[in-house]
Amino acid sequence: MVQHSSTFKAFRIEEIDGHFQGSIKEMELGTLSNNEVLVKVHYSSLNYKDALSASGNKGVTRNYPHTPGIDAVGTIEKSNSDLFTIGEKVIVTSYDLGMNTDGGFAEYVQVPAEWAVKLPKKMTMKEAMIYGTAGLTAGMSVLRLTELIAPNRGKIAVSGATGGVGALSVSILSKLGYSVVAITGKETERDYLISLGAEEVLLRSEIENFNKKPLLKPLFAGAIDTVGGVILENIIKSTNSIGVVTCCGNVASPKIDLTVFPFILRGVTLIGIDSQNYPMEYRKIVWNKLAQEWKPKQLEDTCNEIKLEDVMQKIELMLKGKLKRRTVLNLNE
Structure with a gap:
């Protein structure tokens, strides 16, 4: 895969005079460290923890500017790890993603390879983020x-x-x-x-x-x-x-x-149940069950799909308790 640009779009939260504001920014790609991967994000999803991060909750995110998004799914664009090769589809959830590490509300995420799990064959990327x-x-x-x-x-x-x-x-x-x-x-x-x-x-x-x-x-x-x-x-x-x-x-x-x-x-x-640091061997078991025998028939009906420019509005609704169903962020365009 050819990397055509050194910049990418991300939904950034900035602290300005004690107030927290979100907007879409152009970001520079960083240099990969050992055992890190660069993931081209196809989908993310909105969680309550993301809404807290976006509103300046220091118990979730200590330092700003910051990109929220505790869930991401996409393809490996670059890899400095033996665990993954370029082009593989992976899910990245929990650990520190979207908390104090820039998260999935962006076209790219750069994370330790140990945070990623291969997307099961019988699961689409969108389904992975409906789950999240x-x-x-x-x-x-x-x-x-x-x-x-x-x-x-x-x-x-x-x-x-x-x-x-x-x-x-x-x-x-x-x-x-x-x-x-x-x-x-x-x-x-x-x-x-x-x-x-x-x-x-x-x-x-x-x-x-x-x-x-x-x-x-x-x-x-x-x-x-x-x-x-x-x-x-x-x-x-x-x-x-x-x-x-x-x-x-x-x-x-x-x-x-x-x-x-x-x-x-x-x-x-x-x-x-500790979803943040759950052992990888059990994560793989759960993701494969979610892809097959546990998959609800109406899974696609349980979500609303949004674009990057819609994120702030949905965060405000979530904080007011007015957001229904899962909200999936489409970053394919």
Whole structure:
């Protein structure tokens, strides 16, 4: 492949007089270090962490100017690594991408080769970004849950079910034959959740107002929790004997107030999901399952496609909680 230009377009966030502003800039390509690859980005996707980075959240991004984008998929343009050759299609998600390393809201990303995984043969680049970090996190959660809980054990709760991780978890679990209870704060999304495969929809307010007792009536064989806080507390307290709960988010709260009773009287297992530094051997397993037996039939229907110039508007909608479905950024033109 011939590199025709030493510059490329990127959506940059700049800090000006204490305010954070986003715009499209021309950037210079850097020099590759040992074991780095240059990826021509075809698609990226918008995540809540990107919106935080774009609004100056120093817990996500310390230094500006900066290019957000924790997800990217594309082709290897240059390689200083034995892991990849020029022209190979790769997915790059998590690690430090889009946080303190310039991310996928650009025509090129330059990253350590160890951050990349080959795109599965039965997955398109666009599908990879419909999944993105959200899909990888959902896949990790499903993998750990299904290792220990069979479909005939009972209902599986999924909290934050209209979000990226939650919606994909509902779809995958339903496809695998599980009876899914979707937990959401959005009553208007009931039909959408049923269309994803949920058998029941439980409003967030209902589970938040469960009894304060240390143990509650068993309702679920297991759960995938994406929100934390009181909802995670009450899911754990409502999980059957030898049940399994995975935990991957804290948008409600990073704190939980529990006794040890669910763990020592019912043998409930709580499994943490770390999508940022998940071992590569398991990433490959999850991506290949997402490409094949776990792929939801309606995957293409779960996203909206945008261009680089649309990013700021979508970030503002996401921060207001008004963005529905997955948002995929097309960088092919």
